[in-house]
Amino acid sequence: MPEFGELKSVDIREVWTNEARAFTPWLAENIDRLGEALGMDLEVVAREADIGDFSLDLLAKDLGTGRHVVIENQFGATDHGHLGKLITYAAGVDAAAVVWLTETVRDEHRQALEWLNRRTDSEIHFFAVGVEVVQIDQSRPAVLFKPVVFPNEWQRATRESAERQASPRGEAYQRYFQVLIDELREKHRFTGARAAQPQSWYAFSSGVQGFTYGTSFAQGGRVRAELYIDQGDGDRNKGLFDSLLKQKEPIEQEFMGPLEWDRLDGRQACRVAVYRDGSIDMPEEALAEIRAWAVETLLRLKRVFGPRLSRSQS
Numbered sequence: 001m002p003e004f005g006e007l008k009s010v011d012i013r014e015v016w017t018n019e020a021r022a023f024t025p026w027l028a029e030n031i032d033r034l035g036e037a038l039g040m041d042l043e044v045v046a047r048e049a050d051i052g053d054f055s056l057d058l059l060a061k062d063l064g065t066g067r068h069v070v071i072e073n074q075f076g077a078t079d080h081g082h083l084g085k086l087i088t089y090a091a092g093v094d095a096a097a098v099v100w101l102t103e104t105v106r107d108e109h110r111q112a113l114e115w116l117n118r119r120t121d122s123e124i125h126f127f128a129v130g131v132e133v134v135q136i137d138q139s140r141p142a143v144l145f146k147p148v149v150f151p152n153e154w155q156r157a158t159r160e161s162a163e164r165q166a167s168p169r170g171e172a173y174q175r176y177f178q179v180l181i182d183e184l185r186e187k188h189r190f191t192g193a194r195a196a197q198p199q200s201w202y203a204f205s206s207g208v209q210g211f212t213y214g215t216s217f218a219q220g221g222r223v224r225a226e227l228y229i230d231q232g233d234g235d236r237n238k239g240l241f242d243s244l245l246k247q248k249e250p251i252e253q254e255f256m257g258p259l260e261w262d263r264l265d266g267r268q269a270c271r272v273a274v275y276r277d278g279s280i281d282m283p284e285e286a287l288a289e290i291r292a293w294a295v296e297t298l299l300r301l302k303r304v305f306g307p308r309l310s311r312s313q314s
Helices: 019-029 031-038 080-093 107-119 153-161 168-188 234-245 248-255 284-313
Strands: 007-010 042-051 054-062 067-077 097-104 125-136 142-149 201-205 211-218 222-229 260-262 270-277
Touching: 019 031, 019 042, 019 054, 019 067, 031 042, 031 097, 031 125, 031 142, 042 080, 054 080, 067 080, 080 097, 107 125, 107 142, 168 201, 168 284, 211 284, 222 234, 222 284, 234 248, 234 270, 234 284, 248 284, 270 284
Parallel strands: 067 097, 097 125
Antiparallel strands: 007 125, 042 054, 054 067, 125 142, 201 211, 211 222, 222 270, 260 270
Protein backbone atom coordinates (compact mmCIF):
# COMPACT_ATOMS: atom_id res chain seq x y z
CA MET A 1 0.00 0.00 0.00
CA PRO A 2 1.31 3.50 -0.79
CA GLU A 3 2.27 5.74 2.08
CA PHE A 4 1.08 9.33 1.98
CA GLY A 5 2.42 12.35 3.76
CA GLU A 6 0.28 14.85 5.63
CA LEU A 7 -0.46 18.08 3.77
CA LYS A 8 -0.66 21.00 6.17
CA SER A 9 -0.90 24.76 5.98
CA VAL A 10 2.00 26.91 7.14
CA ASP A 11 1.55 30.35 8.65
CA ILE A 12 2.64 32.76 5.94
CA ARG A 13 4.54 34.81 8.55
CA GLU A 14 6.78 31.84 9.29
CA VAL A 15 8.07 32.11 5.72
CA TRP A 16 7.95 35.90 5.22
CA THR A 17 8.11 37.80 8.48
CA ASN A 18 6.97 41.05 6.88
CA GLU A 19 4.77 41.72 3.86
CA ALA A 20 6.61 44.82 2.61
CA ARG A 21 10.21 43.88 3.49
CA ALA A 22 10.10 40.14 2.81
CA PHE A 23 7.13 38.99 0.72
CA THR A 24 7.11 41.80 -1.86
CA PRO A 25 10.84 41.45 -2.70
CA TRP A 26 10.39 37.68 -3.01
CA LEU A 27 7.41 38.14 -5.32
CA ALA A 28 9.35 40.57 -7.48
CA GLU A 29 12.01 37.89 -7.98
CA ASN A 30 9.42 35.19 -8.65
CA ILE A 31 6.84 37.14 -10.66
CA ASP A 32 6.63 34.30 -13.19
CA ARG A 33 4.85 32.15 -10.58
CA LEU A 34 2.07 34.68 -10.23
CA GLY A 35 1.96 35.16 -13.99
CA GLU A 36 1.44 31.44 -14.50
CA ALA A 37 -1.51 31.46 -12.10
CA LEU A 38 -3.07 34.39 -13.99
CA GLY A 39 -2.25 33.25 -17.51
CA MET A 40 0.04 36.22 -18.20
CA ASP A 41 3.70 36.78 -18.94
CA LEU A 42 4.59 39.37 -16.31
CA GLU A 43 7.71 41.50 -15.94
CA VAL A 44 8.33 43.76 -12.96
CA VAL A 45 8.68 47.43 -13.89
CA ALA A 46 9.11 48.92 -10.41
CA ARG A 47 8.85 48.12 -6.70
CA GLU A 48 7.21 50.61 -4.36
CA ALA A 49 6.19 52.69 -7.36
CA ASP A 50 4.98 56.20 -6.53
CA ILE A 51 1.38 56.86 -7.55
CA GLY A 52 0.66 60.37 -6.34
CA ASP A 53 1.07 60.34 -2.57
CA PHE A 54 0.76 56.54 -2.42
CA SER A 55 3.21 53.70 -3.00
CA LEU A 56 2.23 50.66 -5.06
CA ASP A 57 3.82 47.36 -4.01
CA LEU A 58 4.63 46.19 -7.55
CA LEU A 59 4.11 47.73 -10.95
CA ALA A 60 4.41 45.07 -13.64
CA LYS A 61 3.89 44.81 -17.37
CA ASP A 62 1.85 42.22 -19.21
CA LEU A 63 4.23 41.41 -22.04
CA GLY A 64 1.41 40.08 -24.19
CA THR A 65 -0.27 43.48 -24.37
CA GLY A 66 2.51 45.84 -23.27
CA ARG A 67 0.17 47.34 -20.65
CA HIS A 68 0.60 47.89 -16.93
CA VAL A 69 -0.51 45.52 -14.17
CA VAL A 70 -0.80 46.82 -10.60
CA ILE A 71 -0.14 44.33 -7.81
CA GLU A 72 -0.94 45.04 -4.17
CA ASN A 73 -0.05 42.58 -1.41
CA GLN A 74 -1.82 42.25 1.92
CA PHE A 75 -1.29 39.82 4.77
CA GLY A 76 -4.50 38.91 6.59
CA ALA A 77 -7.98 39.66 5.23
CA THR A 78 -8.92 42.21 2.59
CA ASP A 79 -10.07 45.66 3.73
CA HIS A 80 -11.67 48.77 2.26
CA GLY A 81 -8.44 50.76 2.38
CA HIS A 82 -6.60 48.44 0.02
CA LEU A 83 -9.58 48.28 -2.35
CA GLY A 84 -9.53 52.07 -2.64
CA LYS A 85 -5.79 52.11 -3.20
CA LEU A 86 -6.04 49.53 -5.98
CA ILE A 87 -8.56 51.60 -7.91
CA THR A 88 -6.40 54.70 -7.42
CA TYR A 89 -3.31 52.85 -8.66
CA ALA A 90 -5.17 51.46 -11.69
CA ALA A 91 -6.30 54.95 -12.71
CA GLY A 92 -2.83 56.40 -12.10
CA VAL A 93 -1.06 54.09 -14.56
CA ASP A 94 -3.98 53.23 -16.87
CA ALA A 95 -3.64 49.58 -15.87
CA ALA A 96 -4.78 46.59 -17.90
CA ALA A 97 -5.13 44.45 -14.78
CA VAL A 98 -5.45 44.90 -11.01
CA VAL A 99 -4.19 42.06 -8.80
CA TRP A 100 -4.96 41.93 -5.07
CA LEU A 101 -2.85 39.28 -3.30
CA THR A 102 -4.06 38.37 0.17
CA GLU A 103 -4.53 35.53 2.61
CA THR A 104 -8.31 35.90 2.86
CA VAL A 105 -10.79 37.58 0.50
CA ARG A 106 -13.83 38.89 2.38
CA ASP A 107 -17.19 38.21 0.74
CA GLU A 108 -18.01 41.89 0.35
CA HIS A 109 -14.72 42.54 -1.44
CA ARG A 110 -15.13 39.48 -3.64
CA GLN A 111 -18.55 40.79 -4.64
CA ALA A 112 -17.13 44.27 -5.30
CA LEU A 113 -14.43 42.94 -7.65
CA GLU A 114 -16.88 40.66 -9.44
CA TRP A 115 -19.18 43.65 -9.92
CA LEU A 116 -16.28 45.65 -11.37
CA ASN A 117 -15.46 42.83 -13.79
CA ARG A 118 -19.07 42.76 -14.96
CA ARG A 119 -19.40 46.53 -15.28
CA THR A 120 -16.08 47.48 -16.86
CA ASP A 121 -14.95 46.77 -20.41
CA SER A 122 -12.28 44.38 -21.66
CA GLU A 123 -9.55 47.01 -21.21
CA ILE A 124 -9.31 46.34 -17.45
CA HIS A 125 -9.36 43.09 -15.45
CA PHE A 126 -9.71 42.69 -11.67
CA PHE A 127 -8.20 39.73 -9.81
CA ALA A 128 -8.21 38.66 -6.18
CA VAL A 129 -5.65 35.95 -5.51
CA GLY A 130 -5.33 33.93 -2.35
CA VAL A 131 -1.79 33.25 -1.10
CA GLU A 132 -1.26 30.00 0.78
CA VAL A 133 1.85 28.19 2.01
CA VAL A 134 1.69 24.41 2.38
CA GLN A 135 4.02 21.63 3.42
CA ILE A 136 4.02 17.82 3.24
CA ASP A 137 5.42 16.40 6.47
CA GLN A 138 8.82 18.08 6.91
CA SER A 139 9.33 19.03 3.27
CA ARG A 140 10.25 22.50 2.10
CA PRO A 141 7.24 24.84 2.09
CA ALA A 142 5.50 25.59 -1.21
CA VAL A 143 3.52 28.70 -2.09
CA LEU A 144 0.17 28.46 -3.87
CA PHE A 145 -1.54 31.28 -5.75
CA LYS A 146 -5.27 30.60 -5.99
CA PRO A 147 -7.34 33.04 -8.10
CA VAL A 148 -10.55 33.76 -6.18
CA VAL A 149 -11.90 36.54 -8.43
CA PHE A 150 -11.08 36.82 -12.11
CA PRO A 151 -12.82 38.20 -15.20
CA ASN A 152 -15.32 35.99 -16.96
CA GLU A 153 -13.95 36.30 -20.47
CA TRP A 154 -16.77 34.35 -22.05
CA GLN A 155 -19.38 36.77 -20.73
CA ARG A 156 -17.34 39.75 -21.84
CA ALA A 157 -16.75 38.36 -25.30
CA THR A 158 -20.45 37.61 -25.68
CA ARG A 159 -21.49 41.08 -24.54
CA GLU A 160 -18.93 42.95 -26.58
CA SER A 161 -19.33 40.99 -29.79
CA ALA A 162 -22.47 42.97 -30.47
CA GLU A 163 -20.66 46.25 -29.78
CA ARG A 164 -17.54 45.81 -31.86
CA GLN A 165 -15.72 43.27 -33.95
CA ALA A 166 -12.01 42.94 -34.51
CA SER A 167 -11.02 43.52 -38.11
CA PRO A 168 -10.61 40.37 -40.24
CA ARG A 169 -6.85 40.96 -40.16
CA GLY A 170 -6.90 41.33 -36.37
CA GLU A 171 -8.86 38.11 -36.05
CA ALA A 172 -6.30 36.35 -38.26
CA TYR A 173 -3.46 37.54 -36.03
CA GLN A 174 -5.35 36.40 -32.94
CA ARG A 175 -5.97 32.91 -34.35
CA TYR A 176 -2.34 32.55 -35.39
CA PHE A 177 -0.87 33.65 -32.07
CA GLN A 178 -3.37 31.69 -29.98
CA VAL A 179 -2.11 28.41 -31.43
CA LEU A 180 1.50 29.56 -31.02
CA ILE A 181 1.00 30.59 -27.38
CA ASP A 182 -0.80 27.35 -26.53
CA GLU A 183 2.00 25.26 -28.03
CA LEU A 184 4.72 27.20 -26.22
CA ARG A 185 2.86 26.89 -22.91
CA GLU A 186 1.62 23.30 -23.10
CA LYS A 187 4.49 21.57 -24.90
CA HIS A 188 7.53 23.62 -23.91
CA ARG A 189 6.62 25.51 -20.69
CA PHE A 190 8.04 28.58 -22.40
CA THR A 191 5.32 30.93 -21.16
CA GLY A 192 2.39 31.20 -18.79
CA ALA A 193 0.39 33.32 -21.24
CA ARG A 194 -3.05 32.08 -22.28
CA ALA A 195 -4.82 34.69 -24.37
CA ALA A 196 -3.68 36.07 -27.73
CA GLN A 197 -4.60 39.56 -28.87
CA PRO A 198 -5.66 40.87 -32.30
CA GLN A 199 -2.17 42.29 -32.93
CA SER A 200 0.79 41.46 -35.15
CA TRP A 201 3.28 40.66 -32.35
CA TYR A 202 3.68 38.84 -29.05
CA ALA A 203 6.40 39.16 -26.41
CA PHE A 204 7.44 36.64 -23.76
CA SER A 205 9.33 36.96 -20.49
CA SER A 206 12.96 35.90 -20.42
CA GLY A 207 13.02 35.82 -16.62
CA VAL A 208 15.45 38.77 -16.62
CA GLN A 209 14.00 42.26 -16.44
CA GLY A 210 14.47 44.30 -19.59
CA PHE A 211 15.02 41.33 -21.91
CA THR A 212 12.13 39.71 -23.77
CA TYR A 213 11.76 37.11 -26.48
CA GLY A 214 9.27 37.94 -29.19
CA THR A 215 7.92 37.12 -32.60
CA SER A 216 6.07 39.36 -35.01
CA PHE A 217 4.99 39.99 -38.55
CA ALA A 218 7.39 42.76 -39.58
CA GLN A 219 7.20 45.19 -42.46
CA GLY A 220 8.18 44.11 -45.92
CA GLY A 221 6.55 40.69 -45.82
CA ARG A 222 8.89 39.25 -43.20
CA VAL A 223 8.41 37.36 -39.93
CA ARG A 224 10.77 38.04 -37.04
CA ALA A 225 11.86 36.15 -33.94
CA GLU A 226 14.03 38.15 -31.56
CA LEU A 227 15.68 38.91 -28.29
CA TYR A 228 14.56 42.47 -27.43
CA ILE A 229 16.60 44.62 -25.04
CA ASP A 230 14.96 47.53 -23.23
CA GLN A 231 15.71 48.30 -19.60
CA GLY A 232 14.33 51.81 -19.93
CA ASP A 233 17.68 53.54 -20.47
CA GLY A 234 19.17 53.92 -23.94
CA ASP A 235 22.81 54.02 -22.86
CA ARG A 236 22.41 50.97 -20.68
CA ASN A 237 20.62 49.10 -23.48
CA LYS A 238 23.46 49.86 -25.91
CA GLY A 239 26.00 48.69 -23.35
CA LEU A 240 24.17 45.39 -22.84
CA PHE A 241 23.86 44.92 -26.60
CA ASP A 242 27.57 45.63 -27.14
CA SER A 243 28.47 43.12 -24.43
CA LEU A 244 26.50 40.42 -26.25
CA LEU A 245 27.90 41.50 -29.63
CA LYS A 246 31.42 40.78 -28.37
CA GLN A 247 30.28 37.15 -28.07
CA LYS A 248 28.84 37.09 -31.59
CA GLU A 249 30.93 34.19 -32.89
CA PRO A 250 30.26 31.68 -30.06
CA ILE A 251 26.61 32.78 -29.85
CA GLU A 252 26.00 32.15 -33.56
CA GLN A 253 27.86 28.84 -33.34
CA GLU A 254 25.58 27.73 -30.51
CA PHE A 255 22.54 29.06 -32.33
CA MET A 256 23.69 27.16 -35.44
CA GLY A 257 23.06 30.05 -37.77
CA PRO A 258 23.59 33.77 -38.40
CA LEU A 259 21.74 36.44 -36.43
CA GLU A 260 20.94 40.04 -37.32
CA TRP A 261 22.43 42.35 -34.68
CA ASP A 262 20.26 45.48 -34.71
CA ARG A 263 21.77 48.09 -32.37
CA LEU A 264 19.03 50.50 -33.48
CA ASP A 265 21.14 53.62 -32.96
CA GLY A 266 18.89 56.63 -32.47
CA ARG A 267 16.32 54.52 -30.64
CA GLN A 268 16.18 53.41 -27.02
CA ALA A 269 15.96 49.64 -27.48
CA CYS A 270 18.10 47.05 -29.32
CA ARG A 271 17.39 43.63 -30.78
CA VAL A 272 19.06 40.45 -31.94
CA ALA A 273 16.80 38.88 -34.53
CA VAL A 274 16.17 36.20 -37.12
CA TYR A 275 13.97 36.84 -40.16
CA ARG A 276 12.16 34.81 -42.78
CA ASP A 277 9.60 35.57 -45.47
CA GLY A 278 5.92 35.47 -44.56
CA SER A 279 2.74 37.43 -43.91
CA ILE A 280 -0.57 36.85 -42.14
CA ASP A 281 -2.32 36.82 -45.53
CA MET A 282 -0.77 33.49 -46.50
CA PRO A 283 -2.83 30.24 -46.59
CA GLU A 284 -3.24 28.32 -43.35
CA GLU A 285 -0.82 25.60 -44.43
CA ALA A 286 1.90 28.21 -44.93
CA LEU A 287 1.03 29.92 -41.62
CA ALA A 288 1.36 26.59 -39.82
CA GLU A 289 4.88 26.23 -41.25
CA ILE A 290 5.75 29.81 -40.21
CA ARG A 291 4.41 29.14 -36.71
CA ALA A 292 6.52 25.98 -36.40
CA TRP A 293 9.57 28.03 -37.43
CA ALA A 294 8.76 30.72 -34.86
CA VAL A 295 8.39 28.19 -32.04
CA GLU A 296 11.62 26.42 -32.91
CA THR A 297 13.52 29.70 -33.28
CA LEU A 298 12.26 31.10 -29.97
CA LEU A 299 13.35 27.93 -28.21
CA ARG A 300 16.82 28.20 -29.79
CA LEU A 301 17.11 31.87 -28.80
CA LYS A 302 16.23 31.02 -25.21
CA ARG A 303 18.68 28.11 -25.12
CA VAL A 304 21.55 30.29 -26.36
CA PHE A 305 20.81 33.60 -24.63
CA GLY A 306 19.14 32.41 -21.41
CA PRO A 307 22.34 31.50 -19.52
CA ARG A 308 24.06 34.68 -20.71
CA LEU A 309 21.21 36.88 -19.55
CA SER A 310 21.25 35.24 -16.12
CA ARG A 311 25.00 35.86 -15.81
CA SER A 312 24.51 39.52 -16.76
CA GLN A 313 22.39 39.97 -13.63
CA SER A 314 24.87 38.35 -11.25
